[in-house]
Amino acid sequence: MAPNWSKSVMEERLYQTNDLMRDGPLDAMKHLMHRSPSFQLCLLAVLIGFVAHQRAGFAATDHWPELRAAMVQTIKGYAATLPETAGTGGISDNVLNVMSEVPRHRFVPKRVEHRAYQDRPLPIGHGQTISQPFIVALMTELLKVNRDAKVLEIGTGSGYQAAVLAGLVEAVCTIEIIPELADTATGILKDLGYDNVQTKIGDGYLGWPDCGPFDGIIVTAAAGHVPPPLIRQLKPGGRIVIPIGGVFGPQYLTLVEKTAGDELQTRQVLPVRFVPFTRGSP
């Protein structure tokens, strides 16, 4: 009775319909005609909705740098809405520069490559997603790490967050629990020459003592509580960033800071500026 959705089956199902549109609506129509008649009507309805949505993707695949630049502009726009507690003063140029170089499209399944720079999370199979670019930028920014820092990432996922960190710090150690995801991400990171990233398959709750201690720890999978082993592996002055919320977007981020005197302080950051107490206005 356990669900048996292999990666390929799952992606097949998620993107079956998108495939039809990849070569343009006319080809897609021909494609449809080969389907059984009962499917035609159903898929037609979907098609109409998808066509507009997809058009940007058809032409764009040769223009990755432009798409990345546009993505960075979007992030800048959102950064202006960040609340004070984020303590970031927006997203720094360092982070934005790195994000305008990391080829995000390489970290998503081929089928959704053309949507890699859209402002949204994308499914990468196994019930996991690659985070929305703005959230990647914000979480990286919140870590406030220097060039010579060592960072631990819990939840490699696609490997994109690790790649962004690799451009900013000296060493990144990243742990993934699902073997298939870890293997894919390791391969991509290696292909792209990120040799300051170490990956391993394992239980992120226990951290990676042999790799630590760390200046920053970034947890990309929402947890019920902050794992105590991670706190032990954090250097004084270091920070942990953990998102709390659903699969397709965090509700808020939690930031744990360890002071020089080994004291802990946490801050809870709403990514958006949202004012629930406006009096007198409707």
Added chain:
Amino acid sequence: MIPHVALAVISAAVLAYEVLLVRLFAIVQWHHFAFMAISIALLGFGISGTLLAIWQEWVKLHFTKIFAACAILFGVSALVSFLVAQALPFNALAVVWEPAQLLYLPIMYLLLVVPFFCGATCIGLSFVRFGDEAGRVYAFNLIGSAVGALGIIGVLFVMTVQDALKLVAILSLLSAAVISLQERWGLRSVLVTGYGILALVIWAALPDAWFALRISEYKELASVLKITGTKVLSERSGPLGLLTVVESPNVPFRYVPGLSLNAEALPPDQLGVFTDGGSMTAVTRFDGQREQLTYLNYTTDALAYQFTTRPSVLVLGAGGGRNVLQAVYHHAKHIDAVELDANMVRVVQQDYAREAGNIYSRPDVHVHLAEARGFTASSQRQWDLIQIPLLDASGGGIHGLSETYIYTAEAFSGYIERLRPGGWLSITRWLKLPPRDTLRLFATALDALRGSGVEAPENQLMLIRGLNTTTLLVKNGAITETEIARARGFAQARSFDLCYHPQISADEANRYNILETPYFFAGTKALIGTERDSFMSHYKFDVAPVTDEKPYFFNFLKWRHLPELLSIQRSGGAGLLELGSLILVGTLVQATILSALLILAPLWIRRRSLAGFGQLWRVAGYFLALGLAFLFIEIAFIQKFILFLSHPLYAVAVVLTGFLLFAGIGSGVSSSIAERIDNWHKTHPGRMPYLSAIQFSVAGIITVSLIYMLILPTVFAALLSITDTGKVLVSLLLIAPLAFFMGMPFPLGLSRVWSGAPALVPWAWGVNGCASVLSAMLATLIAMNFGFSVVIWAAAIFYACAAAVFVRPLDAS
């Protein structure tokens, strides 16, 4: 008689299928999704009515064959449609990012419309064929439906949902077999044998793999099973949910919501228990060593234990036993653990008793199979601590549509009554930013205390917040200086923030987990002060206390703030959107368009060929009003009875059965009552103004439902503690008179149409189906915004309108 029996059997199958779909979709997707699919599937009834209207002469001639064909098609498509629908790549969670996902919904609707269309055709066909005895046909239809709705709940106690689905298909074959008894002998035996073989094939020969439930990969169970080494140890299936027990040796479960950063001790090994593939709870390995449980003193819900010594504890919603263990750790002298789902108790008490350290069989632990409100109302005991743990997953706003009676002001008063002097009520919720649940609980507690005659309720409340949980404490008595000092020590040692107590100050409330704005402190301060009303009306979410009349605890959406929420969803605000109400309105719009398109448009196009078309508006108006009103009352009563019968599923089954059964009886006797009324008027001319049977029944409905509005809360409060069987009987008794009258207007109206404008009979059926599609959603929307009483008033007005429309007889020309 044969066609009537066949009709009753297929009616049972259709209703059983409807209830079953709710369970199936709750497992593979999320429950709100089932609600949508089924509302739309009702369209099948409307579409079938339309087609019957157009081809009625032809179908009458081939009644037996069409009936049999539709019954078989219903059975086959009931299986196939669900299996295909669950394989669609629809992902409800991604809708914010990809509105095009919504386009999968029409496909889902089209799939599910097929079985309902076939089933409805069998029923509608019977009305076309035997319209002159509408009351009798309607009675068989309703009684069959009643048996199906209640029977399937019983079936789910003994078999899996998949087997129940096969059973529905087999039931439809039985209906086809019954109708074939009308055929000549030779053909009859061939058909019956054929159906028998087909039934055997469905039951025994189809591969199990076809029926494997494909749980959404974004549900917790699916993602846990991706981890190497995890395996499903066992499953227990029941009408309240499918429980899956999972072991994860490589990456242990560490389910401790709200554990403090300062906790050194970790939980021992755990087994994960998932309800319908989500809502995880854990069974913790416990070998009797108290020290193993130290971590349970490092969560926000441990605060109340700082003020008690050897307390007697009541845990409402014991689940896997976490809060029972917590009580054991704190030397509770008597622990009552209340759990609704018998299967959950069996998992902890029998299946994994050894792993769980036999906690549910300890002499100091008393397990009760009951619902929280019912248990507290019926118990004579009082406790030092009543603990309401985290009861549901932290899903993003999808619970907005479900009514919850454990968090209402009436519920709070009940809990407080059961506290010893100086005792504590402790309620834990997930932390949300900006706060929603927590402020609503705080406001509700204030109201409940005030209602119990407490003059300064603000002196009896305390609120604490960790990284992802908040716990609200309500004391039966004023909180003392010593208690505040202890709470401060507790919070400091765990880096938790006290957000409210009688001596709170701003700098104390935002010390460890720093928030941009001290939302909780500011919110609770506003709620106890004079600016309470202005705060509630200006806050971006609805945090007003909930009552039994409008028990939608999770509905935080304020419509006027929707544009703002939509505008910030991409810059990190997706989690702020409460989806429940939006989904409901979206579905209502879709359903209105689809029903106009599929039910009314075809009839309108063919209007010239329908005799008696001039009467159309009166016929349509009458059956529209009836369709809306019948379900309004039924739904309002289902909601009202959830409180009394403890669980939505029991309420649906008992109320539906009651309404169908007694409406069936009312329908069956409607024509003879009409005759008697007419005779009485003939024999007593001028004694009373003429009252038709329709007016008589409508007067009955309005009188009884308005009386119930007044007396039901009192009746329920008085009888909340009787046995379950007793409650079912009382419910049926209460429903009987109302449903009896409600069964009459439909067949009485139908026979008027039959004699006045027979071509419009299928129209009546179609419009009625259309109204039913809309009314379920409309009723929920009205209840969420205005309360159940308004739904019942609206129904009374609709019934009055229907009676008014049919005062004058239909013109036979």
